[in-house]
Amino acid sequence: MSRYRRAVRTACLALxxxxxAALTTACGGNGEDGEDRxxxxxxxxxxxxxxxxxLDELAADTGVRLDMTYEATADLADLxxxxxxxxxxxxxxxxxSDRSFLLRLQASGKSAARPESTPIMRSPVVVGLTPSVAGRxxxxxxxxxxxxxxxxxxxxxxxxxxGMADPRxxxxxxxxxxxxxxxxxxxxxxxxxxxxxxxxLRGFRSGQTLTGASSRDLLxxxxxxxxxxxxxxxxESELLALNATKKLPEPLExxxxxxxxxxxxxxxxxxxxxxxxxxxKAVDWLLGAGAQRKLMETTYRRPVSPxxxxxxxxxxxxxxxxxxxxxxAVVEQLVDDYGDPADxxxxxxxxxxxxxxxxxxxxxxxxxxxxxxxxxxxxxAGGKFIRFYRGERLTVVRFGGHVLxxxxxxxxxxxxxxxxxxxxxxxGFDDATAVWSALDRGYRIAADAVxxxxxxxxxxxxxxxxxxxxxxPYEEFRRRYDALGDAAKAVPTFAVPFGEADAGALERAAAAxxxxxxxxxxxxLSEAFKEIRGCR
Numbered sequence: 001m002s003r004y005r006r007a008v009r010t011a012c013l014a015l016x017x018x019x020x021a022a023l024t025t026a027c028g029g030n031g032e033d034g035e036d037r038x039x040x041x042x043x044x045x046x047x048x049x050x051x052x053x054x055l056d057e058l059a060a061d062t063g064v065r066l067d068m069t070y071e072a073t074a075d076l077a078d079l080x081x082x083x084x085x086x087x088x089x090x091x092x093x094x095x096x097s098d099r100s101f102l103l104r105l106q107a108s109g110k111s112a113a114r115p116e117s118t119p120i121m122r123s124p125v126v127v128g129l130t131p132s133v134a135g136r137x138x139x140x141x142x143x144x145x146x147x148x149x150x151x152x153x154x155x156x157x158x159x160x161x162x163g164m165a166d167p168r169x170x171x172x173x174x175x176x177x178x179x180x181x182x183x184x185x186x187x188x189x190x191x192x193x194x195x196x197x198x199x200x201l202r203g204f205r206s207g208q209t210l211t212g213a214s215s216r217d218l219l220x221x222x223x224x225x226x227x228x229x230x231x232x233x234x235x236e237s238e239l240l241a242l243n244a245t246k247k248l249p250e251p252l253e254x255x256x257x258x259x260x261x262x263x264x265x266x267x268x269x270x271x272x273x274x275x276x277x278x279x280x281k282a283v284d285w286l287l288g289a290g291a292q293r294k295l296m297e298t299t300y301r302r303p304v305s306p307x308x309x310x311x312x313x314x315x316x317x318x319x320x321x322x323x324x325x326x327x328x329a330v331v332e333q334l335v336d337d338y339g340d341p342a343d344x345x346x347x348x349x350x351x352x353x354x355x356x357x358x359x360x361x362x363x364x365x366x367x368x369x370x371x372x373x374x375x376x377x378x379x380x381a382g383g384k385f386i387r388f389y390r391g392e393r394l395t396v397v398r399f400g401g402h403v404l405x406x407x408x409x410x411x412x413x414x415x416x417x418x419x420x421x422x423x424x425x426x427x428g429f430d431d432a433t434a435v436w437s438a439l440d441r442g443y444r445i446a447a448d449a450v451x452x453x454x455x456x457x458x459x460x461x462x463x464x465x466x467x468x469x470x471x472x473p474y475e476e477f478r479r480r481y482d483a484l485g486d487a488a489k490a491v492p493t494f495a496v497p498f499g500e501a502d503a504g505a506l507e508r509a510a511a512a513x514x515x516x517x518x519x520x521x522x523x524x525l526s527e528a529f530k531e532i533r534g535c536r
Contacts, residue, residue: 037063038278043079044094045171046070046214047238048266050299054291062281066092072169072214074335076101079271092279093269094120096171096235101269103328116276118283119265121292121301124318125176126261127151128239128252130230133160147259148183148204149381151231155207156389157376158413162231163210165218167335171264172215174335176233179262180204181334182322184385186259190323196333199530202345203389207231211341223247235264240300240313259381260320266301346391346410347457348449352442353424354464355398356433363465363499370526371424375417378526386530388417393456395445396423399438400430401470406445434471435464435502439493439509440480447487458491459515461532462506463525465499474505478512489514494532496520 037059049070059065069090076093079101095101098117105114127146129137137154138144154160165173178191184204185195210225212218215234219242222232226248232239236254243251268286270279285291292303302314325331339345353367372378374388388394388411395408407423409416439462446458468474481488492515495506507517518528 037065038275039065039067040091040275040278040282041089042066042068042092042094043073043076043090044068044070045096046072046216047096047172047235048094049216050241051295054294054298057294058282058285058291062285064278064282064285066094066282068094072165072217074100074167074169074171074174076104091270091272091275093271094266095269096266097175097264097324098267098269099324100171100174100328100331103325103331107328116270116273116279117267118287119267119304120283120286121266121295121299121304122263123235123237123266123301124256124261124263124321125172125179125233126236126239127162127255127257128232128234128242129160129255131250131253133230134253134255145258146255147381148180148257149259149384151255151257152180152184152201152204152207153376153384153387155205156203156384156387158207158390160207160231161209161229162207162233163212163218163222163225163229164208164233164341165215166211166213166341167338168340170212170214172234172238173211173341174331175262175264177201177334177338178324178331179257179260179322182262183257183259183381186381191325191330191334193327193330193333196330196337197531198337200385201338202347202392203385203387205338205341205345206389206391208341208345235301236314237300237302244300256316256318258319260322261318262324263318263321265304344391344455346389346393347459348393348395348446350395350397350442350446350449350458350460352397352399352438352460352462354400354433354435354438354466355404355427355429356400356464356466357429357431358433358466358499360429366525367463368425370524370529372421373526374529375421376414382530393449394420395442396420397438397442397445398423398427399434399441401432401434402430403438403441404428404430406441408445432470433464433466433468435462435466435468435505436474436477437471438462440472440477442493443481443484443488443491446491447484450487450490454490459532460491460493460513461496461529462493462509463496463520464501464506465497467500467502468505474509477509481513492516494518496525496528496532498525 055066137146141150164176167173167177182191184200185191210229215238219238239252239254289305289307292305292308296303302310373383376387390411393410397406398404409420442460446460449458493510493513494515495510495517497503497506498520510517518532520528
């Protein structure tokens with residue numbers, strides 16, 4: 001109990017000896033058990049605003065009133081390091097999940113001060129689709145069992161436009177992002193640093209057209225903006241509640257992704273140990289069968305009590321519950337890579353591809369297969385996450401002893417990708433190999449793109465199997481590159497050498513431009529392209 005509360009209580013007790021009947025309200029009154037009422041200050045996720053009616057019952061039954069402050073905060077960062085002596089701003093915290101908070105607490109070195117935490121209810125992060133879009137997607141999937149990979153693929157193709165809360169600020173948005181990224185990594189375990197790939201969620205992100213500081217804000221605004229999105233990514237409970245309002249022409253079809261979901265457990269955290277008695281009263285009441293049943297009926301969240309049978313709409317199995325990362329740095333890198341959902345996402349990639357005669361046969365077949373895979377032919381889960389996406393600007397420069405052909409498209413649909421594929425699939429060959437002349441041409445295209453739209457990230461992918469024997473020498477390429485100034489320096493080159501390529505020279509060029517080299521001999525060319533395409 002804080003010094004302030006002790007003083008108030010002492011004064012109330014003293015005055016009660018003189019004016020017992022007059023002080024019931026002024027000093028807080030009594031609960032059912034005759035003890036003084038207490039008010040606990042709670043920092044809560046905005047998603048929990050729907051708990052208000054139940055919290056009134058809690059106060060009436062136990063004498064414990066929860067004074068809720070709703071704030072969109074993904075990891076309760078402001079609470080890390082606050083004293084646990086009753087002098088901090090809050091007595092309790094009630095987030096959607098405490099996982100990011102505990103990771104931040106661990107990273108701060110204050111893990112010994114980990115607060116007591118009790119899960120109160122559960123809800124998985126799922127997808128709500130309009131019936132027409134859901135039907136279209138299910139037709140293309142064996143058994144109709146949709147995955148995050150299917151949602152990412154549909155977003156990249158422009159079929160799905162979705163709303164999701166901002167992962168930088170929202171527990172729900174962060175849980176959704178972790179779920180999608182974990183499914184994209186496809187390791188069967190929690191995300192590791194090496195699993196956070198810069199290009200793996202670009203196609204998925206290209207489909208986001210709505211956001212909000214919290215999922216409550218997002219869903220509240222959705223009925224007025226249905227024309228901007230045909231899907232919402234949020235908790236199952238929130239989507240069921242939205243459907244129940246009947247504010248939509250048709251209820252959203254709720255999809256539980258077959259490749260797993262993050263399950264939120266809405267824990268109540270004790271920040272001030274002096275309030276443990278009141279905290280335990282509140283927790284015991286919330287975990288009681290009666291409260292759990294009312295919670296399920298009014299908020300559509302799944303009960304944690306085994307004594308309460310879930311309602312029919314809440315019986316869908318969560319299947320593979322995806323694990324949360326165990327390091328804060330992994331979560332922060334993921335959130336940083338995703339960026340501001342309100343910002344445009346489309347990159348530009350310039351592919352500088354060797355079509356010298358030595359590429360005939362297996363090598364050109366691998367190149368064409370890699371390009372076709374990125375265009376949508378790769379229907380594996382990994383391929384769906386890394387394909388070319390709507391709005392992306394792509395350039396192909398084919399070269400031999402000189403530039404043989406170049407083509408640029410902005411992806412608006414499959415027709416654009418087919419046009420680009422034809423450049424790669426039908427192009428002829430040349431006897432010489434002018435690597436540095438071709439890369440010079442690539443940088444002129446890239447520098448023009450940077451000047452035209454400085455906000456659009458641009459990268460170059462250079463693939464060759466031979467030593468440069470024609471055109472510009474490396475030193476002249478470097479002179480021209482330097483002369484292009486800041487516009488060129490903003491563009492990294494990612495080199496893919498194989499066969500007889502001069503790996504040393506390519507590595508120097510990649511390093512000089514801020515990129516890196518990937519040895520296609522250690523993996524397939526397709527995998528090499530996936531690793532470096534659009535990475536920063």
